[in-house]
């Protein structure tokens with residue numbers, strides 16, 4: 102395995118763009134990443150792209166082919182990766198392995214999305230064999246209700262308060278003020294969050310991420326190529342993909358098999374632990390984390406499940422501001438999904454771009470001081486998860 | 494006349510002994526499944542994978558609430574509900590048979606819901622259809638509210 106560097110990253114700002122296609126968004130992100138890397142489109146040897154369910158891709162998730170046709174058909178191999186909301190992370194991992202294996206010197210990773218309005222809808226499949234259909238028709242349990250159930254249990258187990266949840270949203274938006282790519286850049290007060298409408302008790306509107314349009318891209322390359330282009334590359338320390346384990350406690354169909362005391366997000370835990378192992382690094386080495394905060398609850402649950410802090414400690418870290426950019430465990434200094442909104446399949450690449458800027462010291466007023474090692478993580482439908490560790 | 498129509502066939506039944514969820518159990522490793530599964534998915538169950546001897550089992554009615562949330566806003570299709578929309582509670586329920594099942598919680602007093610509380614399976618209306626029939630589904634209600642004096646779970 103050869104060392105792999107992130108040579109350039111780019112992002113199209115997140116928001117709602119009625120007059121721009123997903124191809125437009127991806128082109129912006131890719132051109133920015135190519136310019137950042139200091140290379141031309143002709144130098145890209147392969148493309149790993151996230152497959153979207155919502156936009157482009159000729160209805161088959163062929164979003165990488167759209168990008169290649171748009172930028173100029175050079176005949177490069179294209180890998181379209183589908184993994185629900187983990188697709189961007191999945192595409193990054195496959196791009197990474199293409200370089201690490203020695204197959205290619207320069208690979209483009211891209212994820213872009215134009216999302217329909219409202220919370221993410223079900224697939225539209227109306228078959229009694231489809232778990233999502235059964236959950237919605239027989240019970241009527243939305244995505245936010247799942248997060249609500251997980252969060253409510255945590256409140257009972259650890260004494261998490263409504264204020265703790267709101268503090269995380271306040272922190273996210275305080276960070277987003279300094280991020281020109283974020284969609285929501287207005288600071289929120291604790292009161293504003295606590296007065297936002299209840300979506301699924303105990304979670305409120307400002308504690309759940311909306312959906313957005315957006316795109317991100319990364320140029321990754323071999324160490325040999327990187328040294329020709331830059332004196333300060335950002336390195337991929339470890340990358341991993343995992344799926345959920347059979348003994349996971351989350352009800353992913355209508356039921357789960359359930360001896361007590363198991364993880365509810367086994368795929369994310371497995372991906373992160375594998376990335377740590379491959380990087381030869383541990384929780385203590387982390388300068389910052391960009392994790393998938395579809396809801397504020399995950400900023401409490403994930404750090405504990407991955408061993409970044411002790412069980413039941415996450416609320417104390419939040420209270421003491423330790424998850425802010427200058428704290429002991431900075432989480433989502435970008436502003437996170439809370440501030441960007443989720444452009445589902447773009448998010449894994451979005452995280453790589455944010456981590457890269459942080460590790461270069463280019464993150465401006467949201468900069469984590471002396472950032473050396475960063476972790477990114479996604480989780481998606483089907484029990485898919487990814488983790489990537491970058492280092493200076 | 495109002496009829497009771499199951500929202501989906503084959504998921505639950507109203508048996509003489511009471512409402513039950515219709516599932517399966519692997520004859521080799523005893524892993525329970527809901528809904529019914531034609532095969533065993535346990536990664537360590539080699540015999541189950543080859544022979545697939547699955548037995549039909551009726552689960553319920555007793556369980557313990559793991560956690561709940563309130564569906565404060567009307568969920569998008571294919572969910573169905575009576576108008577005007579009334580928020581309802583949903584929960585994960587740990588059944589005595591070792592399954593964690595999703596279901597509605599039939600109560601108007603959400604503040605009484607607490608992890609660890611005993612609940613019991615019922616079959617009740619999900620919505621009334623255009624022909625005036627009650628479309629029913631499996632739900633859970635707090636066991637105390639159910640008035641099960643014989644189970645010794647009532648608070649003094």
Ligand SMILES: [Zn+2]
Nearest residue numbers: 519533538541
């Ligand atoms: Zn078995």
